[in-house]
Amino acid sequence: MDPTLHVDQQSLPGRTKSARIAHYLEDLILTKQLNTGDMLPSQGELAQKFGASSRSIREAFKQLEAKGLLSVSQGRRATVKSNSLDQFVDSLTNSIIRSSSNDIKLLLDLVQVRTSVEVSAARDFSRNPKRKEIVEQLCHYSDQMEGCLVGIGQKDLRSIEQFRAHESQYHKVLVKSNDNIILDAIYENLSPLLDESLSFTTMSIEEYEKKVSEYQYIAEALEHGQTDLAVALVLVNLTDLKKRIEAYNESTTKTAFA
Numbered sequence: 001m002d003p004t005l006h007v008d009q010q011s012l013p014g015r016t017k018s019a020r021i022a023h024y025l026e027d028l029i030l031t032k033q034l035n036t037g038d039m040l041p042s043q044g045e046l047a048q049k050f051g052a053s054s055r056s057i058r059e060a061f062k063q064l065e066a067k068g069l070l071s072v073s074q075g076r077r078a079t080v081k082s083n084s085l086d087q088f089v090d091s092l093t094n095s096i097i098r099s100s101s102n103d104i105k106l107l108l109d110l111v112q113v114r115t116s117v118e119v120s121a122a123r124d125f126s127r128n129p130k131r132k133e134i135v136e137q138l139c140h141y142s143d144q145m146e147g148c149l150v151g152i153g154q155k156d157l158r159s160i161e162q163f164r165a166h167e168s169q170y171h172k173v174l175v176k177s178n179d180n181i182i183l184d185a186i187y188e189n190l191s192p193l194l195d196e197s198l199s200f201t202t203m204s205i206e207e208y209e210k211k212v213s214e215y216q217y218i219a220e221a222l223e224h225g226q227t228d229l230a231v232a233l234v235l236v237n238l239t240d241l242k243k244r245i246e247a248y249n250e251s252t253t254k255t256a257f258a
Contacts (some may be wrong), residue, residue, distance in 0.1 A: 017052050026064060027213045032083050040080070125177065137173045145212050
């Protein structure tokens with residue numbers, strides 16, 4: 001990395017200066033343009049490179065150190081500690097699982113994770129350079145779900161399984177549209193449990209039809225840049241899932257004590 005080459009940090013993704021700088025350095029590390037053991041330029045050189053303060057550089061270092069990518073010591077130049085986020089992701093995933101006292105609480109926590117990620121994706125979607133491709137994928141899976149409705153109306157179990165598989169893929173596309181390597185990795189680790197939450201309760205054909213409409217509306221809102229509407233629809237969809245899990249838990253608890 002040439003410290004004499006100026007980088008306009010305003011052109012980098014991120015809401016703060018330190019986040020934008022951290023994103024740039026993280027990309028260099030994860031793509032192995034900087035390898036384990038390599039030293040970064042001094043904080044002063046990086047401040048000049050990015051046209052930022054030394055404080056912003058230090059904050060960026062802290063973010064990368066927390067992810068296990070950098071080793072930062074007082075009075076010494078930062079060095080690359082790892083070219084992988086695997087350990088950091090595993091730690092976050094295990095933390096989510098350990099914090100849940102029972103299976104239902106875990107599922108509700110995972111629904112909250114999905115909600116936060118998908119709302120973030122919908123809110124920032126208008127700035128996504130791949131938005132046309134993503135909308136096409138969302139439309140494809142909502143069409144596939146719609147194609148399962150006839151079989152579901154006939155109580156065909158295979159059609160229900162196919163619907164859930166397409167629904168899972170729909171959510172995965174939306175999550176991955178964040179283009180955040182950490183969120184993607186966490187989702188991959190937790191998706192089997194998240195998918196389990198989609199099959200907790202039986203639904204009527206009318207409820208399946210309603211869900212298909214919701215997914216189609218989300219894709220349409222994203223396609224037309226209706227950010228607030230897309231966010232609201234995502235919240236409605238996942239709030240309904242949360243309520244179904246809570247209702248399932250309540251009914252099974254009553255049965256257990258009957």
